[in-house]
Amino acid sequence: MTPADGTTAVTGPAARLLSRILRRDLLAHAYLVTGPGEDRREALAAGFAGVLLCRSPGLDEAGPAPCGTCPACGKFRRRTHPDFLEVRPDGAMIRIDQVRALCAALAFAPLEGERRVCLVHGAHRMNPEAANAFLKTLEEPPAGTFFLLTAPTARSVLSTIASRCQPVRTRAARPAETAAGLPGEPGAALAAAVLADGDPERAAAYLAPPVAEMRRRLLDAVSAEAPADPARLLELAAGLAEDREQLAAALGVMRALVRDLLLVQGGGGVSDLELANPDFAAAVRSVAARRDAADLAAFSAWLDRAEVWLERNVAPDFLAEGMLLAWWGAGAA
Ligand SMILES: [Zn+2]
Structure with a gap:
């Protein structure tokens, strides 16, 4: 513009x-x-x-x-x-x-x-x-x-x-509009734009290598069929909790994932490009097929609370571990 x-x-x-x-x-x-x-x-x-x-x-x-x-x-x-x-x-x-x-x-x-x-x-x-x-x-x-x-x-x-x-x-941009102005691979740009609610400045931060790498590791871990062993989950949580910005981004990654899962579960032939995570479309579809919608809603409510806790300076490692436990807890329920 x-x-x-x-x-x-x-x-x-x-x-x-x-x-x-x-x-x-x-x-x-x-x-x-x-x-x-x-x-x-x-x-x-x-x-x-x-x-x-x-x-x-x-x-x-x-x-x-x-x-x-x-x-x-x-x-x-x-x-x-x-x-x-x-x-x-x-x-x-x-x-x-x-x-x-x-x-x-x-x-x-x-x-x-x-x-x-x-x-x-x-x-x-x-x-x-x-x-x-x-x-x-x-x-x-x-x-x-x-x-x-x-x-x-x-x-x-x-x-x-x-x-x-x-x-x-100002009016928020649609994520696809924002993604078109971002450098790099289109799927990752779209995912970054979705995480940033269409805000180009924040989206650029989500494209930065540490955030992109964190997102890949987190999505790999939570889309696995079973939780990794506790030691590896704790290691992942410790990495997410290294700083507050990264933890906030991790919560955003999970929120976008939940949105995708509910979208796919809603049926109606959702195309990959309608997903927030088009580059993880296969993983999203496989998780959507085995996750219960009520569990996802419970996890989504946990994310709402976590964002408040993050603002109130609750310890990042507690939140990061809690997020992974809540995710796998929802899956086991
Ligand atoms: Zn005039």
């Missing part, structure tokens, strides 16, 4: 809401754009900025769009609009001097129209000093100034900042 220019409409689930807000003149002074895909977040935020600056935007029920022909649209498209300010990370972080420069610019009234738009790209990359300085401006925004922030999730931003912004979410 190319970044929105001054003629790009806002689309997706956020669009109707934004049209309604603009028609009723109920704009908040700050919005936090979150959701999968950095390019989607940037496109939505830039589209929204273009609409806010346009002198006569279209406000259809389907979503707002800048007129594309007024002087404001022309300047926004060329990125020369004096009332459009951007801050983006300098290297890895947004630093306090960048925030100070922004605040200094905001001391003056908007130059051209009634509105001024500040787009903060990657608000989760503000270092703590920058975030605290920005918070002061966000608490007492100058008249006519609108802040648009982008970040992967609301939780990735300082909570005091997130709580002062209205949330706007």
Whole structure:
């Protein structure tokens, strides 16, 4: 997706809401754009900025769009609009001097129209000093100034900042769309995209060799007809528990597997490419043939609890061993 220019409409689930807000003149002074895909977040935020600056935007029920022909649209498209300010990370972080420069610019009234738009790209990359300085401006925004922030999730931003912004979410990509943009073998790319719920950034992490290797070992182990001997299962669990990220990925692998198994058991001639794990299709079908659906539902409920435990910092080795025991326990029941 190319970044929105001054003629790009806002689309997706956020669009109707934004049209309604603009028609009723109920704009908040700050919005936090979150959701999968950095390019989607940037496109939505830039589209929204273009609409806010346009002198006569279209406000259809389907979503707002800048007129594309007024002087404001022309300047926004060329990125020369004096009332459009951007801050983006300098290297890895947004630093306090960048925030100070922004605040200094905001001391003056908007130059051209009634509105001024500040787009903060990657608000989760503000270092703590920058975030605290920005918070002061966000608490007492100058008249006519609108802040648009982008970040992967609301939780990735300082909570005091997130709580002062209205949330706007991008549309999640379908896994197959995401997989098409990933390098490497198509089956593994699709599986990574499914594990990441279509989020290209997270999907790329699932493609990294350690995660791909972990996934292969885990799927090999749990698709075996009988559990490996206890010593080997403990060894596998210890490997999964090496770090929290890997354990979270392992829970995701099992969740995607359960989804596949229930899909196959549901019948109706599911094709390999409809599976989250098309590269393990044969193993998925053989496990589906011998596993009981009620046991799988019980294991799925265990996964739900495990994700809560992981957030609450339960010991990773306890969770990893528990996961394998729950899996084989479900099979033995
Ligand atoms: Zn316009």
